[in-house]
Amino acid sequence: MHQLTLAEIARGLADKAFSAEELTRTLLARIQQLDPQINSFISVTEDLALDQARAADARRAGGETGALLGAPIAHKDLFCTQGVRTSCGSKMLDNFVSPYDATVVSKLAEAGMVTLGKTNMDEFAMGSANESSHYGAVKNPWNLEHVPGGSSGGSAAAVAARLLPATTGTDTGGSIRQPAALTNLTGLKPTYGRVSRWGMIAYASSLDQGGPLARTAEDCALLLQAMAGFDAKDSTSIDEPVPDYSAPLNASLQGLRIGLPKEYFGAGLDPRIADLIQASVKELEKLGAVVKQISLPNMQHAIPAYYVIAPAEASSNLSRFDGVRFGYRCEDPKDLTDLYKRSRGEGFGPEVQRRIMVGAYALSAGYYDAYYLQAQKIRRLIKNDFMAAFEEVDVILGPTTPNPAWKLGAKNSDPVAAYLEDVYTITANLAGLPGLSMPAGFVDGLPVGVQLLAPYFQEGRLLNVAHRYQQVTDWHTRAPTGF
């Protein structure tokens, strides 16, 4: 049962091949049995899951249908979940039980999904290896000595290990697409504003976007359908109708114009990955797509701009964790300053502290113009590059990451080396564009992802291309040994 995709589960539940409760019990047992190897869950919500499963079975017995009714899900542990610890992977929120549900959580619950638990993540979503979690590193099911990517590393590893068919993640600089690539999954970062951020604990508000991780594009379409939509509680959510994402999955790719940015294939890219990307392009050409080389000239500025904007916003977003109202508070504070300093110094890990420091510096009087404003200008240039490119092509294709998953601890002493792994994914966040990563092969037994980018609100196009590709390839069906 654990091998089933969401779409297959939907059919199984509809055909009464199994009940939601049976499925839930099976997966809970599997999590209990296998998760200790990969550490992908921070909390398993067994009681909640069984209650929701029984409720879903009752709804179905009452005549209700729905693709997600009774299907399992787990949320990245930064989606606030009422009555459940929502830790953000941090000691700071180890004791935080959310009093409310994030919009994503409530929408998926209304669709009848069964919440199995909360998945591990880099602390406050800061990282691309899932090694900065207070709850320990997550391991890549494809090789337990390697990282699964991050920051949605738990969400990715859990699906890759077939603990459940799909999870939610968030993507600020690649945190859905990069772990999806490193664990052989399909992961979608929607257009900024497509999925509500209400209840999604912020890292960098202008870049954060929630989205699905699953094995197939088809499953991502099912999940996005339920996650997307305007939310009056999020001022940055966009009031744009949600199309049917499943309907165009099989649309023909005849004449689809694919742009290959020359900057994506330069130095720094593992040549074996470059070959796999070219192979995926060939497959798409066989399906009727036409390929064109394009240029995104400002891409080289993306990482510096991102590492000013994201920490700047984070330094402010994380100010509320002050030991006063919720979360970690140091023992016996001497006075107010001591309360602040020690609560934050003891509650936040080193990567979070580093980014808060960088961000506070970038916003300081005298530096603001040189850093923050300059970064915002670069952001506009990057957006303009994409706008110009999408005049000529329908989707942009390239590698998701320059390298396959690296060994645990390999980049711990060099944060900048880790930052450089985000080089292909960050631009979509800076521009607010939708992006998808899908499996494209293996290097040394480790998965490789191909990234597709599309114009605003063209998630359907990304899913269509990925689905057609997955009809003619089988990379996405491969499972790691032992899972």
Add this chain to the structure above:
Amino acid sequence: MQWEVVIGLEIHTQLATQSKIFSGSATTFGSEPNTQASLIDLGMPGVLPVLNEEAVRMACMFGLAIDAEIGEHNVFARKNYFYPDLPKGYQISQMELPIVGKGYLDIALEDGTVKRIGITRAHLEEDAGKSLHEDFSGATGIDLNRAGTPLLEIVSEPEMRSAKEAVAYVKAIHALVRYLGICDGNMAEGSLRCDCNVSIRPKGQVEFGTRCEIKNVNSFRFIEKAINTEVQRQIELIEDGGRVIQETRLYDPNKDETRSMRSKEEANDYRYFPDPDLLPVVIEPAFLDAIRATLPELPPQKRERFQSQFGLSAYDANVLASSREQADYFEQVVGVCGDAKLAANWVMVELGSLLNKLGLEIDQAPVSAAQLGGMLQRILDNTISGKIAKVVFEKMAAGEGDADQIIEAEGLKQVTDTGAIEKVLDEVLAANAEQVEQYRAADEAKRGKMFGFFVGQAMKASKGKANPQQVNQLLKSKLEG
């Protein structure tokens, strides 16, 4: 040395919206601590602000009222600092692109002249909560009911030259926001708070001196005292060879002194940046037009109209126009009785002292404008004298009915029958024969003084009801016959 005082003010007005600026919580004052604090006001992880359109509308009203440019594209920014009653660790405010740009307000000074004070800007922001230091030994309580209450911070140019001018300006702002209905103006509850920037310079010097900011002064009286005290401190400091340091100071009304709170060096770097959770606010011309159409007549225009239409003095016009309720009341009284000067006197003097005595606002007055106007009609048609009117007014205030009912029931109708008055006068003169002799023997100057005695006796004998003009006339002819 002759010193010139330079004052600029920052006034925080709490906008009278039903709910907070970024959450749906109520803004009622004085509720149990933390009962009006939602997830958003508490700064819970994951929550997001949504702008209250009513706060924007009110800010625009103010902007139109001071003839300011409205920021068509205005932006909310985060002002970052740590404080226990600031739940998010930042205050959502406006920095570079405020909603209200440059404008002005004409204020009436005590001598009747009008001075134009420039307003630099006004921006929207959220109020913080309150730290409660009483009732908690060794700890501080936090009440977040106020957190997120919308504030409009109104920043003036440094164009006031005395504490009195500053107070006149604050009063004018106070009147204006109440006219507009965008702030209840309750200074005791903190609905309108004032930061005073004060500096001095030798008379004739163009450059400004170093300023000090006196934070959070909460009454008209304290504003005047705090500024005067601070000016005196600065003069003494400079004349003793010292220099003023730019700093934030607090006014202590008990000791009538200002004390240093923090110097510029200790000031926070607020690390302002545009709030990524809120999109820029774009104000459509149609939105402004709709607001413009609902703007009431404002104090400066009203003041001028009271002078030109009713012939009131500048002073009277200013007092009557100082609150919308009082101006409306006055105009209703004029509408009933038709005599503006009489109405102005009664509203300002008799009604004013009655309200003062009872501690009531004019909209709670026990005598309605219609009642007062009705009574003034009776003065004007000689039914009662001004003196009797005061008796009638008191009875109206006591709830004994309208003027006509009281005059009828108490028999206060003025006696205008010449025969009846003559009869009273004859009795008075007969009873005071000795004084009559003296009067007749006296010269013009002495007679003038003595005449009043007979008038008084006559009014007393008629129980105040005799028409005073007739009494004067008839008495004169009888005495000097």
